[in-house]
Amino acid sequence: MTCMRLFATGLAAGLVLAATAPAAVQAEDYDFSSWSGLRSTNHTLALQPFFDELKEKSNGEINWILYPGGQLMGARETLGGVRDGVADAGFIAVNFHPSELKHNNVLANMVFDGSDPVAVGGAINETIMLDCPSCDKDWVANNLIYLGGHTTTGYVLMCAEPFDGLEGIKGKKVRATGAFSGILTNMEAVPVNIPPSEMAEGLERGQIDCVLGPIAWLEQYSVMDQIKYVLDVPFGTTRALGLFTMNLDSWNDMSPEHKALMIEGMPGMVARAIGGYISEDERARANGEKKGITFAKPDDAFLAKLADTDPLTKENIATAKSLGVDDAQEIAASFRENLAKWQKIAEQNGHDIDKFEAALKAEIYDKMQF
Template structure:
């Protein structure tokens, strides 16, 4: 992945470097970037790749110093960027639903990807592209939420889809009734309740023990967690395709607005190009880890991979159609978001287009270029964030 990352950085940088060498060198800026990912994790790897991209794309006029789970944790991140404790950071919307209600609403729609034609391995890249496009180019309310927190948005990342990782077979409507399912968000909690299961709120770090001790029957998570938190050791059954959805409330590198204002136009474009690379890299890493972990699970003699029964698929699709139609109205009422239902419809149209755009993408380099061509290059950095 690192070699691929170098390739895309060199390709993206080529057009910028000649310009940078032909002009008076800008004052070099080093951005402190905070992330809640632990050192050595997949997220930290993507963040280090982002710092490398900043350096290579800018010709050294912008660099990044990564603070992995040391400067700010996830709960401190938004305020830390706002107050200048860090120059940039990765923000998870789920920690700040009242601060970013419009962006949270769009991330909560992720289960609608399950209704499209895109394969599971393409859902994350499609959703990250669709949500980045919508926020940058079609949603001034989204950008206002960031600006109100003294932040500049530079892209979205997304996980692979959420499936059932269990300690017993749970692959039909009958089998799911009464089961205790760890839910990472409101949409998955509603799905569990609708199908007769019991949603359980549990921290990410406690899921291993919950499954091993029988406190949980299943967790609804992306399959990279099988290795990220060692769930491969306590999972005996995996049901593919349900509940669906993914985690896309991941603003990869929001920049402090004052820091952004201190960059010249060339440096700002470098930050945006690196944002496209970061969005692609973390989404691609999740996809590749999903593929690897599922291959391991299928080859295992202690894990059974189930296709969901027809009744579970039908019930899930019916739930998603009904629930997605309600999300906009719920956010309009609870968060006073004018036009929320219309925003939901507009975003779903964009998502449907992106499901076709990512077909045939075979590398992180191709995905980064697609994001740049279709989204990031259309942002006018001379006025963006002013």
């Protein structure tokens, strides 16, 4: 029995009990660890409003305490820390854990499939939570349960100094992870795997010349003053970001009523997290232009190199198989099928966050069979 089926059983019971008189439950504090920057919309628009709502709806019985900015654990330490109970839940980036979350990493490395964050976010959550039993087993093996995640807007190249096309990017040290590292290597740049929280220091010390990430990071990670040049074309989007990943023991200790309240609020939390990147991109771009940052379009040669992703897709599957993932092709195919559906949803609804929340509820959270 997978973790999600265990979770579902508890939720089903909770929904029944919630309709009757709730049992008296002692108030409980829960710690949430996030390594996102202090001003991240993951906190201001998604997590903290979710926690406030839970506290109100539970009459104070569910009290989540948010520790942002890596106060408890950094990006690489969060999986082990939440697994071992240092915190009850946390933000876990799948691509920092290629061995522990090897099935999920098939999805995390499909960065070139889909560019609309609403479509990609819906498809990723549906695949992980409904259509990938082996992904679920990764989490269970680490004493975790994945309850909802987000994706970013397009990753663009943001540098301390301008450069001239393919020749100019050669030798540049670029903060990048996962599949993004492969395409930079093909361009003869040098990918450097550091968490976003270390980018400002890396730029300051010359450890990196550029950052590959969403435009929103200019403000979220305080690198606006160090970046002078943005190559304004998306390399792809990061996905399979476990924004709300919970210690399985903490989850199982929750009452059915409290589990039901948690799941009730998840679609809104996920939708607001993804919507936050969209709005933050727009704001950071406007503020960057005011500060004199150059947003430049690449030439045809650069675009052609950027589009040459087929070898990287094959490498993703091969790497997964070398780690013991027997169903890599099936995981990828499931995601692409879900992506096609969610692209239609995104085309119909645009980036309306309320409609996105409703779609997440209808297409994912309401379909969990217990």
